[in-house]
């Protein structure tokens with residue numbers, strides 16, 4: 001028997017009226033766990049997710065869910081997908097139970113399977129005690145849990161979540177992230193975010209999308225290595241001239257941020273900090289602070305985002 005990938009997207013492109021929102025997206029998921037789709041607002045995350053869940057018809061390319069073409073056999077393919085869109089379609093005047101039973105029926109679940117599936121989904125999402133509560137009387141975090149419950153009630157292979165923590169308060173964000181991690185033990189989860197730290201925290205694999213194209217695709221470890229700081233910030237009471245700093249092995253470039261603070265770009269290992277401290281002591285630069293430059297991470301993120309626009 002042929003084993004199909006859970007999700008296989010090839011050369012996916014979409015055009016709204018005249019302009020392309022996404023171009024040539026390739027993506028494959030073969031196992032459970034979380035894949036992060038990272039991109040800033042307007043990068044093309046929602047467009048990609050709406051197409052992969054059969055909500056939007058693509059202009060070009062193909063989406064196969066477990067080997068089934070979502071455009072050719074949408075009903076069959078959608079049974080394997082759970083989707084939490086950016087604005088979950090919750091019916092505020094229904095109770096949690098009424099709503100979840102309705103979504104199970106939409107998925108054409110067998111009648112006798114619905115009751116146990118309902119209980120299991122509520123249990124997993126921590127909403128069993130709200131079974132008879134109207135959705136409009138739930139907090140944002142609990143509404144999001146109901147949204148997640150409708151995405152998993154039919155036990156799909158693939159769960160797609162479009163910015164699931166957007167608009168939640170910090171406690172709710174932590175709870176929803178924990179829930180996503182739990183769900184990913186049994187399901188393949190693809191999750192979008194514009195928050196780099198969130199993707200770093202949750203995902204083993206990352207696809208970064210910018211201006212409708214994938215600009216980075218690898219494991220989270222590879223991404224973290226890639227975006228390791230390449231500069232340090234040095235605060236000195238008696239700073240040297242740039243040329244003195246450039247003499248130190250590994251230093252590529254120096255920018256003075258203020259008269260006494262230099263950003264020192266380097267290649268190679270992080271032992272550069274030790275060499276800089278030693279040089280400072282030796283030459284009397286009176287170093288008061290030295291740190292790996294965190295803003296460098298954002299800079300690299302920006303560079304990756306704009307890479308395709310320039311090429």
Ligand SMILES: Nc1ncnc2c1ncn2[C@@H]1O[C@H](COP(=O)(O)OP(=O)(O)OP(=O)(O)O)[C@@H](O)[C@H]1O
Pocket residue numbers: 016017020021039040041042043044045046047048086194
């Ligand atoms: N219905 C639409 N009609 C025309 N253009 C659209 C439509 N929906 C999205 N776009 C455009 O397509 C591009 C990609 O948008 P998309 O919503 O997929 O991005 P996103 O990464 O999900 O961003 P956000 O987080 O802001 O939703 C943007 O330039 C957006 O303006």
